[in-house]
Amino acid sequence: MLFAIVDIETTGGNPTQGGITEIAAFVHDGDKIVDRFHTLLNPERFIPGFITGLTGIDQQMVADEPTFEDIAHRLFEFLKDKVFIAHNVNFDYSFIREAFKNHGYTFDVPKLCTVRLSRKAFPGYRSYGLGRICEQLSIKIENRHRAFGDAEATAVLFGMIFSKSQELVFSSLKKNNGEAFLPPHISKEQYLKIPNSTGVYYFHDAKGQVIYVGKALDIRSRFKGHFSGNSQDSDKTKLRSEIHDVSWEVTGSEFLAYLFELLEIRRLWPKYNKAQKFKASSWGLYQYEDSQGFIRFQIGKSTKGLFPLIQFDNHSEGWKFLMDKIKEFQLCPKLSGIQKVPHECYDVKIGLCKGACCDKEESLSYNKRAKEFIGLLRQQSGNIIIKDKGRSASEEVALYFENGIFSGYGFFSKDQNFRNDTEIMDQIKKVKQYPDSKYILRAFLSKIPIGQIRMIKSEGSLF
Secondary structure: OOEEEEEEEEOOOOOOOOOEEEEEEEEEOOOOEEEEEEEEOOOOOOOOHHHHHHHOOOHHHHOOOOOHHHHHHHHHHHHOOOEEEEOOHHHHHHHHHHHHHHOOOOOOOOEEEHHHHHHHHOOOOOOOOHHHHHHHOOOOOOOOOOHHHHHHHHHHHHHHHHHHOHHHHHHHHHHHOOOOOOOOOOOHHHHHHOOOOOEEEEEEOOOOOEEEEEEEOOHHHHHHHHHOOOOOOHHHHHHHHHOOEEEEEEOOOHHHHHHHHHHHHHHHOOOOOOOOOOOOOOEEEEEEEOOOOOEEEEEEEOOOOOOOOEEEOOHHHHHHHHHHHHHHHOOOOOOOOOOOOOOOOHHHOOOOOOOHHHOOOOHHHHHHHHHHHHHHHHHHHOEEEEEEEOOOOOEEEEEEEEOOEEEEEEEEEOOOOOOOHHHHHOOOEEOOOOOOHHHHHHHHHOOOOHHHEEEOOOOOOOO
16 A cells, blocks of 8 residues: 655645645655655746745746646646545645646545544644644654645654554544444445535435535535534434435536525525525725726725625625735725825835826726726626536536526536527526525625626627
8 A cells, every 4th residue: 555645835725716836745655755746836826925925935936837737647647546645634635636626637535634643643742733743753844834845744754653553544544434424324335426526415304305405615525524523413413314315416616506505495495404694785895086087996884875886794805805806907006995005005116006096107097997897896787697617627607697696507618609698598597586696696706707707798709
C-alpha cells in the first residue's frame, strides 16, 4: 500500500471559488519517501494580499506557471490508487477533488488525517497544528506555509506515526471506509451509489414519501454529514430511523441547487424541513451625482422613500459586494464611499483607479463604467438569463429570472449556438415562481461575472 502525503496553498478557503497556487505530494511506502510531485500553479484568479503575506506567493510569481488543467492528468495518475494523507485532510482533499471535477476527472480515494492520527499516536499535547506538533517531535519544517515544506514535514510525521503503530493507520482506514454512520435502513451499496456531485437530494420513508430535501456541493459527503457524529438532536435521531431510501437531482451549479431546494420544499413540504426564513433587507446601495458630474455610490441603511439599486441583509454584505464591483468595473473606491480620505484614493498609486478622485480622469469616461455597473443591477428588475456551469465539463445551465424571481432553467451543450433569445426560451423549462427566490439571486449575483448575465431581447445572439 502506498500513501500520498499532500499539501496545497490556495487563494482562499472555499474549494468552489478559490484556486490552488502550489501543490506538493510525497509518496510514502510506510518506510520512506519513494516519489514526489511539486509545482507552483497559476490559479487564474486574484491572490489576496493576506495570502501573499502568509505564503509569499504573489500574482507575478505564478503568472507563467502551469494551470491546474495543464497538470491535471499527470497529478491524477500520481495520486490515484494511493491513500490520500494531509494535515487537516478535508481541506486539501476538497480543493483537489473540486479542481479535478472541473476538468472532467472523478477523484475518490481513501483519505487519512495526520491531525487525528497524531492525537492517537502522541496523546497529551496541547496543540496538534502542524507547526506545534512538529516542534514537539523535533521535526524541522523548511519554508513554513509553503506546500513543499509543509508536505515534506507531514511525510516525516506520518512516517513516525506508521513506525510507532501500523495498526493505528490500518484501523483508521477501516473505520473511514466502514458503515458505522449509516442509518439502519440504508445499505452501503445504496450509499456508494450517491454521487459526489452538486445538487439536491431527497430522503424517503418506508412508503417512498419524501421526508427531507436538502442541497449540497457534494451530495454523498453531505449525506454522511447528516448521520455522523454523536448529536442527540431528536429530529436527527428520528430522521435516522425513518429514512429508507435516498434520491437526488444533480445540478452541477450550486446556484441552481439553492433554487431547486426552495422549489422542492415549497412543492413537497417535507416533515423534517424547517421553514425557510428570509430576512428583510435593511441596507442598500444608493447612487447620486456630485457637483463635478461624477456618479457616486454609497452603502446606507434602507430609508423610506429612497429606492436603492440593490438591497442587502447587512452592511458587511453590501460592503463586500461593492468592493468586488469596484474591481470589476474599475471604479474609484473614494467616489464609492469605501475609502474615506481627503486626498486621492490609495488605489491611484497602484494603478487600480484611473484617477477620477484627483482630476486624472474626466466624468464622461468614468460615468460610462459606472452606468454599466448600474445597468447590471437594473437587469434584476427585468427579464434576464444567467449562465452557470452544468452537470459536466461540456455542459452549461441557463437560469431564467423574471423581475428577479426564478422562472425557469435549461441545460445546454457548451458548443450549442442560439441565433436569438426566442430559440433558447423555447427550451427553458418553466417553474412555479416564488418571490423568495429573489433573495437567492441577490446572494449569488455578486459571484457571477458580468459576461454571464444577459438581458432577454427580442432578437440577437444570447451567448
